[in-house]
Amino acid sequence: MTLTLLPAVDVRDGKAVRLTQGKSGSETDYGSPLDAARTWVELGAEWIHLVDLDAAFGTGNNRPLLRSIVETLGDQVHIEMSGGMRDDASIAEAIDAGASRVNIGTAALENPEWTAEQIAKYGDKVAVGLDVRGHTLAARGWVKEGGDLFEMMALLDEAGCSRYVVTDVNRDGMMTGPNLELLEEVARATDAKVTASGGISTLEDLEHLKALEPLGVDSAILGKSLYAKAFTLPQALEVARG
Numbered sequence: 001m002t003l004t005l006l007p008a009v010d011v012r013d014g015k016a017v018r019l020t021q022g023k024s025g026s027e028t029d030y031g032s033p034l035d036a037a038r039t040w041v042e043l044g045a046e047w048i049h050l051v052d053l054d055a056a057f058g059t060g061n062n063r064p065l066l067r068s069i070v071e072t073l074g075d076q077v078h079i080e081m082s083g084g085m086r087d088d089a090s091i092a093e094a095i096d097a098g099a100s101r102v103n104i105g106t107a108a109l110e111n112p113e114w115t116a117e118q119i120a121k122y123g124d125k126v127a128v129g130l131d132v133r134g135h136t137l138a139a140r141g142w143v144k145e146g147g148d149l150f151e152m153m154a155l156l157d158e159a160g161c162s163r164y165v166v167t168d169v170n171r172d173g174m175m176t177g178p179n180l181e182l183l184e185e186v187a188r189a190t191d192a193k194v195t196a197s198g199g200i201s202t203l204e205d206l207e208h209l210k211a212l213e214p215l216g217v218d219s220a221i222l223g224k225s226l227y228a229k230a231f232t233l234p235q236a237l238e239v240a241r242g
Contacts, residue, residue, distance in 0.1 A: 003240040007223075009040070009048060010051040010053050015030070018224050033066075034065075040226075054098070055083045066097075067093070079098070079100055080127070082103035087113075126161070128165070129197075153189060153190055165197055166183060166197060167198040173227065177199050187215035206240060
Protein backbone atom coordinates (compact mmCIF):
# COMPACT_ATOMS: atom_id res chain seq x y z
CA MET A 1 0.00 0.00 0.00
CA THR A 2 1.12 3.52 -0.77
CA LEU A 3 0.60 6.35 1.69
CA THR A 4 -0.91 9.19 -0.37
CA LEU A 5 0.87 12.50 0.26
CA LEU A 6 -0.87 15.86 -0.15
CA PRO A 7 1.47 18.87 -0.15
CA ALA A 8 -0.47 21.81 1.28
CA VAL A 9 -0.87 25.18 -0.39
CA ASP A 10 -2.48 27.57 2.13
CA VAL A 11 -3.66 30.85 0.60
CA ARG A 12 -4.09 34.16 2.41
CA ASP A 13 -4.40 37.58 0.73
CA GLY A 14 -3.61 35.89 -2.58
CA LYS A 15 -0.28 34.47 -1.37
CA ALA A 16 0.90 31.00 -0.38
CA VAL A 17 1.62 31.08 3.37
CA ARG A 18 2.26 28.77 6.33
CA LEU A 19 0.81 29.34 9.79
CA THR A 20 2.07 28.10 13.15
CA GLN A 21 -0.60 26.20 15.12
CA GLY A 22 -3.15 27.65 12.70
CA LYS A 23 -2.88 31.09 14.30
CA SER A 24 -3.91 34.10 12.27
CA GLY A 25 -0.98 36.52 12.15
CA SER A 26 1.69 33.79 12.26
CA GLU A 27 2.07 33.68 8.45
CA THR A 28 5.29 33.06 6.57
CA ASP A 29 4.88 34.16 2.95
CA TYR A 30 5.90 31.75 0.17
CA GLY A 31 4.77 33.73 -2.90
CA SER A 32 2.44 32.62 -5.67
CA PRO A 33 0.03 29.80 -4.76
CA LEU A 34 -0.08 28.63 -8.39
CA ASP A 35 3.72 28.46 -8.53
CA ALA A 36 3.79 26.57 -5.22
CA ALA A 37 1.20 24.06 -6.40
CA ARG A 38 2.91 23.67 -9.79
CA THR A 39 6.24 22.97 -8.05
CA TRP A 40 4.71 20.12 -6.04
CA VAL A 41 3.13 18.67 -9.18
CA GLU A 42 6.46 18.83 -11.04
CA LEU A 43 8.10 17.01 -8.10
CA GLY A 44 5.62 14.15 -8.35
CA ALA A 45 2.60 15.06 -6.20
CA GLU A 46 -0.60 13.27 -7.19
CA TRP A 47 -2.73 15.30 -4.76
CA ILE A 48 -2.61 18.91 -3.51
CA HIS A 49 -4.35 20.14 -0.34
CA LEU A 50 -5.47 23.68 -1.28
CA VAL A 51 -6.71 25.84 1.60
CA ASP A 52 -8.45 29.23 1.53
CA LEU A 53 -7.34 30.62 4.90
CA ASP A 54 -9.27 33.87 4.47
CA ALA A 55 -12.49 31.89 4.00
CA ALA A 56 -11.61 29.71 7.00
CA PHE A 57 -10.99 32.75 9.24
CA GLY A 58 -13.93 34.74 7.85
CA THR A 59 -11.64 37.52 6.50
CA GLY A 60 -12.81 37.34 2.88
CA ASN A 61 -11.93 34.65 0.37
CA ASN A 62 -9.60 33.72 -2.48
CA ARG A 63 -12.16 31.73 -4.46
CA PRO A 64 -11.39 33.10 -7.95
CA LEU A 65 -7.67 32.40 -7.41
CA LEU A 66 -8.29 28.89 -6.07
CA ARG A 67 -10.66 28.17 -8.92
CA SER A 68 -8.01 29.25 -11.44
CA ILE A 69 -5.45 26.93 -9.77
CA VAL A 70 -7.88 24.00 -10.05
CA GLU A 71 -8.67 24.84 -13.66
CA THR A 72 -4.95 25.20 -14.53
CA LEU A 73 -3.65 22.08 -12.77
CA GLY A 74 -6.73 19.92 -12.38
CA ASP A 75 -5.89 17.68 -15.32
CA GLN A 76 -2.43 16.93 -13.84
CA VAL A 77 -3.22 16.45 -10.16
CA HIS A 78 -6.09 15.73 -7.75
CA ILE A 79 -6.96 18.79 -5.69
CA GLU A 80 -8.64 18.71 -2.28
CA MET A 81 -10.12 22.13 -1.44
CA SER A 82 -10.54 23.31 2.13
CA GLY A 83 -11.40 26.50 3.99
CA GLY A 84 -14.81 28.14 4.24
CA MET A 85 -16.75 25.17 2.87
CA ARG A 86 -19.90 26.08 4.77
CA ASP A 87 -22.77 26.32 2.30
CA ASP A 88 -24.21 24.64 -0.79
CA ALA A 89 -22.68 27.24 -3.11
CA SER A 90 -19.08 26.94 -1.87
CA ILE A 91 -19.15 23.13 -2.16
CA ALA A 92 -20.83 23.14 -5.58
CA GLU A 93 -18.42 25.80 -6.87
CA ALA A 94 -15.35 23.81 -5.78
CA ILE A 95 -16.60 20.56 -7.31
CA ASP A 96 -17.78 22.31 -10.48
CA ALA A 97 -14.30 23.87 -10.84
CA GLY A 98 -12.85 20.37 -10.85
CA ALA A 99 -11.80 19.72 -7.25
CA SER A 100 -11.53 15.98 -6.61
CA ARG A 101 -12.58 16.44 -2.99
CA VAL A 102 -13.73 19.15 -0.58
CA ASN A 103 -12.95 19.24 3.10
CA ILE A 104 -15.73 20.52 5.38
CA GLY A 105 -14.37 21.80 8.69
CA THR A 106 -16.19 24.05 11.17
CA ALA A 107 -19.51 23.74 9.33
CA ALA A 108 -19.57 20.01 10.07
CA LEU A 109 -19.48 20.77 13.81
CA GLU A 110 -22.00 23.60 13.62
CA ASN A 111 -24.41 21.95 11.19
CA PRO A 112 -24.12 18.13 11.11
CA GLU A 113 -27.47 17.77 9.30
CA TRP A 114 -26.32 19.98 6.41
CA THR A 115 -23.03 18.05 6.32
CA ALA A 116 -24.95 14.78 6.08
CA GLU A 117 -26.85 16.23 3.09
CA GLN A 118 -23.56 17.10 1.34
CA ILE A 119 -22.21 13.59 2.01
CA ALA A 120 -25.42 12.09 0.59
CA LYS A 121 -25.12 14.32 -2.49
CA TYR A 122 -21.39 14.06 -3.25
CA GLY A 123 -20.29 10.82 -1.56
CA ASP A 124 -16.53 10.37 -1.29
CA LYS A 125 -15.90 13.81 -2.78
CA VAL A 126 -16.63 15.09 0.74
CA ALA A 127 -14.17 14.71 3.61
CA VAL A 128 -14.67 16.13 7.09
CA GLY A 129 -11.83 17.94 8.85
CA LEU A 130 -11.56 17.12 12.54
CA ASP A 131 -9.26 19.61 14.28
CA VAL A 132 -8.56 18.33 17.77
CA ARG A 133 -7.05 19.33 21.12
CA GLY A 134 -6.98 16.17 23.21
CA HIS A 135 -10.40 14.66 22.41
CA THR A 136 -12.09 18.05 22.06
CA LEU A 137 -12.86 19.45 18.62
CA ALA A 138 -11.69 22.96 17.75
CA ALA A 139 -13.81 25.18 15.49
CA ARG A 140 -13.65 28.57 13.70
CA GLY A 141 -9.96 29.00 13.09
CA TRP A 142 -9.36 26.87 16.22
CA VAL A 143 -10.48 29.54 18.68
CA LYS A 144 -13.75 27.84 19.75
CA GLU A 145 -14.45 24.43 21.22
CA GLY A 146 -16.74 22.16 19.22
CA GLY A 147 -17.62 19.16 21.38
CA ASP A 148 -16.37 15.60 21.73
CA LEU A 149 -14.44 14.05 18.85
CA PHE A 150 -15.94 10.57 19.08
CA GLU A 151 -19.55 11.76 19.50
CA MET A 152 -19.17 13.83 16.33
CA MET A 153 -17.59 10.91 14.47
CA ALA A 154 -20.49 8.65 15.45
CA LEU A 155 -22.92 11.15 13.88
CA LEU A 156 -20.83 11.52 10.74
CA ASP A 157 -20.24 7.76 10.40
CA GLU A 158 -24.00 7.31 10.46
CA ALA A 159 -24.27 9.91 7.67
CA GLY A 160 -21.84 7.85 5.59
CA CYS A 161 -18.72 10.00 5.85
CA SER A 162 -15.93 8.22 3.95
CA ARG A 163 -12.91 10.26 5.10
CA TYR A 164 -11.70 12.30 8.08
CA VAL A 165 -8.80 14.74 7.93
CA VAL A 166 -7.45 14.68 11.48
CA THR A 167 -5.27 17.54 12.76
CA ASP A 168 -3.80 17.79 16.24
CA VAL A 169 -3.96 21.59 16.56
CA ASN A 170 -1.17 21.69 19.16
CA ARG A 171 1.27 20.09 16.72
CA ASP A 172 0.33 21.89 13.49
CA GLY A 173 3.31 23.77 12.08
CA MET A 174 5.39 22.88 15.14
CA MET A 175 7.53 20.14 13.52
CA THR A 176 7.11 17.93 16.61
CA GLY A 177 5.83 14.78 14.89
CA PRO A 178 2.25 13.59 14.29
CA ASN A 179 0.01 12.47 17.15
CA LEU A 180 0.14 8.76 16.33
CA GLU A 181 -1.96 7.75 19.35
CA LEU A 182 -4.78 10.07 18.30
CA LEU A 183 -4.65 8.86 14.69
CA GLU A 184 -4.76 5.24 15.81
CA GLU A 185 -7.72 5.92 18.12
CA VAL A 186 -9.64 7.65 15.33
CA ALA A 187 -8.83 4.93 12.78
CA ARG A 188 -9.94 2.17 15.16
CA ALA A 189 -13.21 4.02 15.89
CA THR A 190 -14.39 4.28 12.27
CA ASP A 191 -14.52 2.44 8.95
CA ALA A 192 -13.83 5.73 7.15
CA LYS A 193 -10.36 6.47 5.77
CA VAL A 194 -8.15 8.84 7.74
CA THR A 195 -5.84 11.58 6.46
CA ALA A 196 -3.14 12.61 8.95
CA SER A 197 -2.39 16.32 9.25
CA GLY A 198 -0.11 18.35 11.51
CA GLY A 199 3.32 17.87 13.01
CA ILE A 200 4.97 15.71 10.33
CA SER A 201 8.63 16.73 10.38
CA THR A 202 10.81 13.74 9.43
CA LEU A 203 10.82 10.85 6.99
CA GLU A 204 10.61 8.61 10.06
CA ASP A 205 7.24 10.22 10.86
CA LEU A 206 6.03 8.99 7.47
CA GLU A 207 7.29 5.47 8.28
CA HIS A 208 5.24 5.58 11.51
CA LEU A 209 2.15 6.70 9.59
CA LYS A 210 2.64 3.90 7.07
CA ALA A 211 2.46 1.45 9.98
CA LEU A 212 -1.11 2.70 10.63
CA GLU A 213 -2.22 1.96 7.06
CA PRO A 214 -3.83 -1.38 7.95
CA LEU A 215 -6.16 0.57 10.29
CA GLY A 216 -7.18 3.00 7.52
CA VAL A 217 -4.69 5.88 7.79
CA ASP A 218 -3.97 6.07 4.06
CA SER A 219 -2.95 9.71 3.49
CA ALA A 220 -0.91 12.54 5.00
CA ILE A 221 -0.88 16.30 4.44
CA LEU A 222 2.60 17.83 4.27
CA GLY A 223 2.95 21.51 5.08
CA LYS A 224 5.75 23.14 6.99
CA SER A 225 8.04 20.10 6.64
CA LEU A 226 8.26 20.71 2.88
CA TYR A 227 8.43 24.50 3.03
CA ALA A 228 11.11 24.39 5.75
CA LYS A 229 13.00 21.82 3.64
CA ALA A 230 13.07 19.19 6.41
CA PHE A 231 13.01 16.74 3.48
CA THR A 232 12.12 16.88 -0.21
CA LEU A 233 8.85 15.73 -1.74
CA PRO A 234 10.64 13.06 -3.84
CA GLN A 235 12.25 11.69 -0.64
CA ALA A 236 8.85 11.63 1.07
CA LEU A 237 7.19 9.93 -1.92
CA GLU A 238 9.88 7.25 -1.88
CA VAL A 239 9.09 6.46 1.77
CA ALA A 240 5.34 6.63 1.11
CA ARG A 241 5.59 4.11 -1.71
CA GLY A 242 8.29 1.95 -0.04
